[in-house]
Amino acid sequence: MGEIGIQVENLSKMYRIGTPQAQYKTLREALIGALKRPIYWLRNSPLATGHPETLWALREVSFEIKRGEVVGIIGRNGAGKTTLLKILSRITEPTEGRAVIRGRVGSLLEVGTGFHPELTGRENIYLNGAILGMTRREIKGKFDEIASFAEVERFLDTPVKHYSSGMYVRLAFAVAAHLEPEILLVDEVLSVGDAAFQKKCLGKMGDVAQEGRTVLFISHNMQAIRTLCKTALLLTDGRIEAQGDVHSVVNTYLCKGFRNIAERVWENLETAPGSEFIKIRSARIIPDTDNQDQVITVKTPFRIEFVFRLTLPEALFYIGFHFRSISGECIFVSASTPKVIRQGMHQNTCFVPGEFLNSGTYTLEVYFVKDGQVVLYQASDLLVFEVHEAEREPGSWLGEIPGAVRPKLKWDMAPVPISQPPGNRSQ
Amino acid sequence: MEHSNFLRAEIVIKPSQGWVPLKLGELWQYRELLVFLVWRDTKVRYKQASLGVAWAVIQPLMTMVIFSVIFGELAKLPSENIPYPLFSYAALLPWQLFSGALTRSGSSLVGNATLLTKVYFPRLIIPLSATIGGLVDFSISFLVLLGLMLFYGMAPTWAILWLPLLVVFTLVTALSVGLWLSALNVEYRDVQHIIPFIIQAWMYASPVAYSAELIPSGPWRFVYGLNPVAGIIQSFRWALLGASPPGELMLVSVGMVMILLVAGLYYFRRMEKVFADVV
Numbered sequence: 001m002g003e004i005g006i007q008v009e010n011l012s013k014m015y016r017i018g019t020p021q022a023q024y025k026t027l028r029e030a031l032i033g034a035l036k037r038p039i040y041w042l043r044n045s046p047l048a049t050g051h052p053e054t055l056w057a058l059r060e061v062s063f064e065i066k067r068g069e070v071v072g073i074i075g076r077n078g079a080g081k082t083t084l085l086k087i088l089s090r091i092t093e094p095t096e097g098r099a100v101i102r103g104r105v106g107s108l109l110e111v112g113t114g115f116h117p118e119l120t121g122r123e124n125i126y127l128n129g130a131i132l133g134m135t136r137r138e139i140k141g142k143f144d145e146i147a148s149f150a151e152v153e154r155f156l157d158t159p160v161k162h163y164s165s166g167m168y169v170r171l172a173f174a175v176a177a178h179l180e181p182e183i184l185l186v187d188e189v190l191s192v193g194d195a196a197f198q199k200k201c202l203g204k205m206g207d208v209a210q211e212g213r214t215v216l217f218i219s220h221n222m223q224a225i226r227t228l229c230k231t232a233l234l235l236t237d238g239r240i241e242a243q244g245d246v247h248s249v250v251n252t253y254l255c256k257g258f259r260n261i262a263e264r265v266w267e268n269l270e271t272a273p274g275s276e277f278i279k280i281r282s283a284r285i286i287p288d289t290d291n292q293d294q295v296i297t298v299k300t301p302f303r304i305e306f307v308f309r310l311t312l313p314e315a316l317f318y319i320g321f322h323f324r325s326i327s328g329e330c331i332f333v334s335a336s337t338p339k340v341i342r343q344g345m346h347q348n349t350c351f352v353p354g355e356f357l358n359s360g361t362y363t364l365e366v367y368f369v370k371d372g373q374v375v376l377y378q379a380s381d382l383l384v385f386e387v388h389e390a391e392r393e394p395g396s397w398l399g400e401i402p403g404a405v406r407p408k409l410k411w412d413m414a415p416v417p418i419s420q421p422p423g424n425r426s427q
Numbered sequence: 428m429e430h431s432n433f434l435r436a437e438i439v440i441k442p443s444q445g446w447v448p449l450k451l452g453e454l455w456q457y458r459e460l461l462v463f464l465v466w467r468d469t470k471v472r473y474k475q476a477s478l479g480v481a482w483a484v485i486q487p488l489m490t491m492v493i494f495s496v497i498f499g500e501l502a503k504l505p506s507e508n509i510p511y512p513l514f515s516y517a518a519l520l521p522w523q524l525f526s527g528a529l530t531r532s533g534s535s536l537v538g539n540a541t542l543l544t545k546v547y548f549p550r551l552i553i554p555l556s557a558t559i560g561g562l563v564d565f566s567i568s569f570l571v572l573l574g575l576m577l578f579y580g581m582a583p584t585w586a587i588l589w590l591p592l593l594v595v596f597t598l599v600t601a602l603s604v605g606l607w608l609s610a611l612n613v614e615y616r617d618v619q620h621i622i623p624f625i626i627q628a629w630m631y632a633s634p635v636a637y638s639a640e641l642i643p644s645g646p647w648r649f650v651y652g653l654n655p656v657a658g659i660i661q662s663f664r665w666a667l668l669g670a671s672p673p674g675e676l677m678l679v680s681v682g683m684v685m686i687l688l689v690a691g692l693y694y695f696r697r698m699e700k701v702f703a704d705v706v
Binding site: 015086087088089090091092093094095096097098099100101102103104105107109110113114116118119123126127130131132133135136 | 436439440441442443459460463467541543544547548703
């Protein structure tokens with residue numbers, strides 16, 4: 001123990017980003033370039049010539065991971081998590097720095113890489129196994145285990161194009177789960193499949209961790225990270241922002257810089273959104289708690305405030321909110337009680353209780369309505385806000401919880417008294 | 428055994444500079460993946476075609492018929508006293524092996540983009556498997572050739588023993604060009620539009636429909652031999668049908684292919700590092 005399994009020093013990766021046209025240069029350009037500067041062209045890849053727009057996906061990342069350690073990698077989208085795993089699994093090269101890995105590496109960046117829809121389940125197990133680096137003998141030895149883990153034994157000789165998406169994902173994960181490298185690199189792959197299968201996958205990941213293998217594990221599921229990993233790395237804009245004990249790193253991630261997550265103010269009423277009857281002055285979402293800087297989690301009650309100017313002399317008026325999921329589906333509608341208001345500035349506040357919305361991103365569509373039928377103004381996506389995951393009770397479901405809302409309902413659980421006569425109990 | 432080897436393995440990841448070693452040993456470690464990819468491509472190619480593997484026969488056979496009518500009957504091209512259908516079919520065999528391998532390997536990296544961006548393995552496996560993939564078709568259409576020879580009452584000579592070597596050389600030739608095309612195609616998609624044209628032009632530059640004997644010997648012969656397929660086809664006709672031996676033509680071809688292959692391998696390995704980022 002204590003031996004270093006992965007050692008990373010000042011690892012950086014630069015991507016060149018250009019307009020789509022610049023990315024694939026035409027052959028003509030390259031040929032002319034080659035004729036003009038033959039030596040230069042041979043010494044440098046054509047890609048390396050003059051696209052000034054670059055992006056550092058990783059910047060001077062250094063860390064060490066001991067053999068047998070299970071490490072979670074967290075960070076927002078685009079923070080460089082996947083790039084890091086791609087470099088460590090040798091799919092892409094770093095621009096600077098180096099990494100040393102001791103042991104056989106298996107990486108799982110996607111479930112079902114190389115699956116071919118025309119081939120049968122059986123054929124795909126062999127093919128996918130070989131692609132992931134298993135020998136034929138290894139696959140043969142584990143074949144039955146894989147098929148039963150995936151619960152597709154009956155369909156092994158059916159082309160996978162006829163599989164349901166659930167079966168497909170199960171089979172793909174099953175092959176990957178039976179990979180036995182000493183170092184396993186896993187990208188967010190647990191968010192697939194139905195809840196029951198996710199649980200099974202998490203269980204399998206737990207087993208892998210128990211077996212003393214080194215695991216690097218990317219996830220947005222903080223609950224899974226907390227349970228499976230002892231330490232974690234937090235990446236922000238390609239740099240390591242925090243590393244160490246999983247709980248403190250996860251907390252850093254959840255709490256950082258999310259104040260005023262959704263607030264918009266229009267100082268100039270001329271340019272503010274609105275119509276000839278309504279002008280919006282400000283719109284914001286804030287936690288309805290003492291600490292207003294805190295991030296909104298599934299447990300936080302919050303309020304939505306709209307300040308607007310009514311230019312009509314008088315109106316029987318209400319505001320309606322359509323809460324939409326990020327995919328645009330309307331989750332529910334809530335409206336203020338209709339009331340007669342006069343010309344001038346008004347503030348409307350809607351209170352959303354905690355333990356009601358599920359974690360996720362929501363958009364708010366607003367309707368300003370007069371007389372129950374005339375829409376004075378309507379705006380969609382004025383506010384976009386995120387409800388974060390909160391620490392769940394011990395023993396709670398570890399995986400993603402489906403659904404748009406996650407209301408806390410009253411539940412009761414109590415032992416049922418045994419109704420048998422005392423004399424029979426010894427049997 | 429194998430496992431303990433892996434235990435000691437230490438992988439160092441750092442930016443590559445200058446010329447990259449070919450790492451052919453690692454290629455050998457991944458030979459099973461190569462076999463699986465060849466098997467996958469062959470299987471998938473005929474899985475949904477109702478005529479299935481019959482296509483491997485229909486294609487060269489139909490071309491042979493067309494050639495026989497146009498070049499044999501109408502143009503009356505000389506065919507070294509070999510019945511023209513046999514003469515052209517014996518050339519179409521290596522030609523289709525070559526052109527098929529070239530077409531497939533040229534688009535192989537782009538076609539396997541998901542593999543390139545998600546898994547590590549020696550990238551050479553991809554064009555290599557695409558090249559080898561034509562062997563099944565070749566074997567089947569070869570059986571038809573034997574049937575044709577029987578029909579025309581032509582017995583093979585001892586030179587037929589050279590055939591396996593010739594087949595390997597055909598594949599190596601296709602690979603040496605395919606390496607360049609596949610790597611170039613990752614960055615310049617123009618290549619996939621050029622490939623069909625290259626192949627068409629290349630066929631007329633090779634003695635598929637006509638005899639290499641039409642090229643006057645001397646310096647022109649040498650220039651002609653720079654097209655390695657000329658040497659290959661002449662050798663096939665010689666090994667199978669007893670046409671005139673390829674001689675100097677083949678020597679030039681072998682030299683040409685070796686240069687193309689080594690340069691292609693190094694070029695490929697050099698470009699390899701950007702494949703996953705660019706494809």
